[in-house]
Amino acid sequence: MNGAVSRQCQGLGPLSPIPDPRSPTSLDDLLRHPGLWRAREQGGAALRPGLPTGFASLDRCLPGAGWPLQGLVEILTDRNGIGELSLLMPVLARLCGGEHEDGWLAWISPPHQPYAPALAACGIDLRRVLVIRGQAAEWAMEQALRSGACSAVLGWAVCRDRQSLRRLQLAAEQSRCLAVLFRRLRDGSEPSPAVLRIALDGDRDGLEVRILKSRGGHAVSVRLGWASFATRAIAQ
């Protein structure tokens, strides 16, 4: 046993290339060295804790006990306004509202104008809100994810081909932010590389949250009564 360990140690050469002491470097650069193995970066998405959604029943169904921060989240719904944003508001307020956070919130080609007073009332810091319109929504979303400037990116992109979805997923995996892509319900039948896919449907009593795909979790369905949203609004 000992022999095996020592052989392994000999096999590990010195960390090379040795960083030039004169060049400006940061600890982050050193930690990016391929020879370093960091335990917390290993394992699947399931092991990484997510951000609490603010709805206890939904948290219980998600593998990271909340929204995954590494990877694309797809929210599928045919009706704008069914409650998709109310579902996200608690986490957005937490990511882009607190005094200590400096993350930006990007809205990429939203279907309507995000209304500033409502966002402010939910606790989002308007100074860090970015609204992006234009043709190339997928490209803009990828840029926003890759820039590292945003802590949450909400996109309403069509994503007709799998390749653009794949690119978004890769960008979302590398960024440390909440990446949400809103699509139509019919897109749910097509495969997608997203980490989490949620279909939303509602009626007069509440919101039906169907988890279609959840890496490291199960496909289940949760029902959130409108009352739980209402209490949240009052608490805010």
Next chain:
Amino acid sequence: MSLPGKHRVPPEVSPSPSPASRRSRLRPALGGGNRSGTGEPARSAAPAGELWLAIHLPDYILESLCQPVAAAGEAAAGDDAGHVVVVDPGRGGKVVCACGVTATAAGVAPGMALNSALALLPDARVLARDSRRERTLLETVAVMALDFTPRVNLDPPDGVLLEVRGSLRLFGGVRPLCARVGERLRARGLVPRIALTPTRLASLWFARSGIEVALRRPEALAGRLAALPLACTRWPERSLRSLATMGVRAVGDCLRLPRDGFTRRFELQMRLDLDRALGHAPDPCVAFVPGERFAARRDLEPELADTARLQRACEPLLDELCAFLQARGASVESLELRFLHRDAPPTRLRLRFAEPVTAAARIAALLRERLARAEWPEPVRSVRLRSGPLSEARAQPGDLFALDRGRASAVPQLVERLRARLGEEAVHGLCLVPEHRPEAAWEKGDILLFQSSGKGECPLFPSQRPVWLLAEPQRLEGEEQPRYQGALELKEGPERIESGWWDGRDVRRDYYVARTPAGVRVWIFRERRTPGGWFLHGVFG
């Protein structure tokens, strides 16, 4: 940037001996008192310890017209530049004033009639001399020289002088410094002659003669200058001819002439030049002050229409710009690129940055986005780059724990990249307006401006506001019972919002929160003015 001071001595205080005192002596020679024993002319007037590096560009006419094309087309460009014959349109355009390598090999020489040159080399490219571009070339060299020393003078049309005494230690001595300067110039495709001596004129004369010396001791000057032909002084042609008839052909011959006789027969300037070259008289000169904006051009040969190649063609201009910025510790917020075509009007691209920038890579990244979007009516034959106003550069602090620094600093880059591709209007922020009418309670804001403003305090409304607001209220069916995706169920309300007579957008509405059968919460209002009716104004989302 320039160091006014000891080298700016007014010219009239030259310590030439008075005629009366000179006459009483035994005809001192021009060369100074070291040999003749007279003290006065030998007194060194040059500030102690100056060292001047002269850059002379023998082929400046050709180099100003034919800039080397990117490395890919090196061979082609070399061939092409060789066939060039330059004429001076100011003198009728019939006489060759410079020519390329191939042309020289074919027997073409400056001073030859253009027709003779064409007879020798029928496929020659005839170009017209352009004094503005020659000046630009010289200034480009001077700007580059500012990397080596803050004291730079121009000697138009083909010389640049650098006072490098203070820079020797930094660059590791005289030889490495000369080598570095030469290397930089050759990298730009120029062929320089470089000489270094303790006086400006001596350096220039050596450089013009093509003798690349590095002399540090002023005592050695007279001896080394003696061998130079007088043509390097660029004295008037008539004076040089009469000197030649006297058998005076080199600087050394001139230095042996008696001082007073020489002064009487020739221009005062000539005697002064000799004194200055030897360091006996002060040599005031005007320091080169670089322009406050950067402007450069690059001719493309052949004409380009391909975006990727255009990008590559622009990169040397960007590098030049960045060297220019670096020399001043400055940064730019905007740039203008003009692409000239043969017939169509020039295509303009304006690059605007979200914050002042200095890095070439960042400018190139933005340029790539803009070039990809640009439409070219015709191939591009020339690119001009002009910077906007300069501002002081802010250095980026380095940080060992650079873990969390990325977010805020990445925003301006993201914004400018998005704007470059999607347009200025495509990216905006949000801010609150203290206003009771819902549609007027917000406005678009410039993201980067209101980062600094205080956090807008959260307004208090009697009821909730929707996350989505429709640009225009949408009329709903139904008189008493409004319908939107089915019969609406009124949940909250009414909230009455009224008046606005001061700007002509008066409103009188009763707002309700309603829910559709599918569970969508909407914000609707009943118009209280005639003809009334229900309208959808927002969706809660």
